[in-house]
Amino acid sequence: MNICHVLSLYKSCSLAVKQSGRWGLSGVLLLALAGCSSNVAKVETWQGSPASAANAATLEAPGPIQVSQVNGQKMTSFLMDDFALNYALLPGENEVVFTHKTIWAKSGVVENGESKVHVVKSAPQVVRFNAEPDAVYRFRYDQPKSRSEAEGMLEGFSATVIEEDGQVVAESSVWEPSKVWDRTPNLSGSQAAEAASGGSALNTLKSVWATATEDEKKAFLRWAFE
Structure with missing residues (x-):
């Protein structure tokens, strides 16, 4: 993410933080991020200033989809697990590595130091597709309604990437880290x-x-x- 995007988020949320001095720090951060999430700029997935960035495509990722890298570039991790983000993709072939993560509250008494939630997380998935200039894509997948259903989906979890009209452009598969992705062509x-x-x-x-x-x-x- 470009540092300017971080500063933009900080400035737009600073007033909310200042006016909430009587609240705990974690509460302030959650409110600030929730109230300002719509103002967060798209996360850039490249280095430098490529000319094609002017016509970058957009990949919308809901909170449960956590993108870890795009074309070998590691993506920023955020404090909120359900933070929806938009990723700017250069036109052409793209490789997106992600996981599907859901959080479920524990029932009953929780011992001191024990987590109050169950975390259900898929194995890393990868999806590869050709991004068209200025196009908008989003993830589509089955959404579990319970923890048991989420756990039952883990083994065969898969998501698709679709266009705005719902047409499928790619389907994910289990990511194999040994296969290196490089958009730079080999030269003689x-x-x-x-x-x-x-x-x-x-x-x-x-x-x-x-x-x-x-x-x-x-x-x-x-x-x-x-």
Whole structure:
């Protein structure tokens, strides 16, 4: 998230905090965030200032859907578990990793130090789809009505991403962390050398590494750590 977005949220909520001095800090924070959530800007999912950001698509994520990363970029975690957020996606292929998390109050007496709630959380899911410029997408999934129903959904949990008209564009599956997602295309040796003069040296190294043989990688590592 851009620091300007955080400052914008802080400024718009500061009055609510000042006027609630007699309340506990946690209560103030909850009220401020709840009252100002509609003013939170979209969370940017890229680094730098790409030209295509001007026509970024929007992915709406309700509170139970917690996005952890987009295209390998880790997303900010927030204090509120049910905080709905909008994510700005660059046009083109996108990979979104998320979990589905619900919280259920415990019945009966709760011992000191014991959590007052049951947390039901799915395994990390991944969804990949082609985002169109300025398009709006949202998650669709079965919403449990009880804790037991939520627990019963864990093993086969899946969500879809749909367009504004309800058309499905992608369905999630269990995320495999070993599969690295990189939107940067692989370059040949000559292309990498050309990119080094006007692009990111790190991206160039990544591209060259992807095309290197095992022997070349071993030779490079020996040289790098001598």
